[in-house]
Amino acid sequence: MSGWQDRLTSGLYGAGWAGVRKLPEPTARRLGQRIADTAWKRRGKRVLRLESNLARVVPDADAEELARLSKAGMRSYLRYWMESFRLPVYSREQMAAAVDADGLDVLNEGLERGRGVVIALPHMANWDLAGAWAVSRLGIPLSTVAERLKPETLYDKFVGFREGLGMEVLPHTGGSAFGTLARRLRAGGLVCLVADRDLSASGVPVTFFGAEARMPGGPAMLALQTGAVLLPVTLWYDGTPVMKAKVHQAVEAPEEGDRKAKAAAMTQSVADVFAAGIAEHPEDWHMLQRFWVSDLEPGKQPSHASGEPEGAS
Template sequence: MISALLTAIVHHADRIPERAARWAFTRAADFVWLLHLGSVSQLERNLRHVMGPVSHKRLRQVSREGLRSYFAYFCEALTVGGRSQEELLARIRTEGTGFPEPSLSNIKDASLPIAMGHQGNWDYAGFWAGQALGPVTTVAERLADPQLLEDFAQIRRGLGMHILLTGQPGLTQTLTQQVLQEGQVVPLLADRDLSRNGVFVRAFDSYIRVAAGPAVIALDAKLPLYTVNMHRESLATDKRSQAHCDSGYVCSIDGPIDIERYLAMPRQQAVQELTQAWVDQWAEGIRKFPQDWHMMQPIFIEDLDLNRLHQVPDNLRQLMEERAASTTARNQHE
């Protein structure tokens, strides 16, 4: 039922008043948050790792903002077919150490492997990159509902992106070949990967498993790696009139991470350390704007069943065993 409704929204986006759609999605977010439905508890567990020892009231406040941001993304993604190029470009601006505005012309012909997380509106970011930098190739995660998967893939193709699907043979090699062509942009949502190919890295006060793809592609193509963070912002008056909405996004592009020193390392060590480098850079953006990180799934090692995961490093298994023993001893003492 919900999938059918979402599909209907996609196919009639130009007939749906955006203000009404945003209002409805915001109310839905508030309803889910208030009743603690779905993955709200998991979102709050993730936020606690990022935010540290904050009050329950503050945690709930940020999780409410997070739910609203998450639902806003879905509203925008489903109705993007009804937006003009002028509206979309007015809804996003860039900043960061990677591409300060004056140097855009200097890197326009370079190919760019990019690591990013589930933040803000990555569809808008892909659209902007296609307009400002060059052709964009990225990967969409396979969904259980094939029609919904096709709808989301078509949304991104409509924004000018070339879409590949997870699980297809030789995916990383295909992406590497793509980025080896001049002027290509390959951004990958890489902040969660529980497959045997994922890489465990330090993040915040714990460990997470992220995708190896960005590091592997950068190493194989011998190209610097960039990171992207996104967060929502209120638009200035002149931008609101162009965007026909009150809020937009900041796309913070940081880097480049020079890979020269990693090329001299053994392969596994190079992938591990380069992945840690982009995660360190990316995590700074999450700390600043945790409400725009749409991570509703278990990601931190404390929430994962290590017995069901492949290739977990021995030191992490030992760490979790020690933590479990410490917790048990503390509970017995109390």
């Protein structure tokens, strides 16, 4: 990306955080829907890729159904952005009411063990809202990882945004994230990682909707190394202003095999939970990039351009 494109991209995100946060929530939501519908009608690369991904998730869907799902998917994706731009001005009461979570007892039990909890999420609904809500609801720090973006000013904006919501944000690159996260877990902390798309050559092969994909092995490896509880969480919207969340049962390590084999089995278990959640709410899976191995260009890893937290490899 050239220098002027870097500045333009950073400026647009900055305008979003500065402008959308001042809008009333219904106005921001309608704006997001208009932007989403316009992007969907233009049938650009990301919309076509979303439909291609959805075709694997809903293999029996015809062209009309895929178009309906992709339109709903773009609206869900823009809802994520409109909500995220406004999160810094949420009151404590608004934050508490923004998420309806099922399975909190599982999360609380994991934290009570005192060995930390790793939450693994797919790119569903609004993972930033989930993280901010968890910090507010539980009253404990949350650590996560984000890829370094270009321009650097954009990465700094994302870090500042998430830190303002009470999260500790570690860079994906540089090699120190895993060790820092392990220390946080050993102290009984909470680590939250978006973990349905691999960003490195060290990704764990999994079967996902009947085809091979690669997912980060970091969540499973962290759990194995520290004794932390590994909890998959799925998110979705149900047509109301409230986001739904489900904390699933802990993924246990198999008794047999070395650490690498155990991590692979646990990652597949996480993938299976993700797949079930995505199958129930396909329009809320924001996967607008190449994902499955057979869809990747030779020698390239999945692209990443939005600064979401990621699973430490």
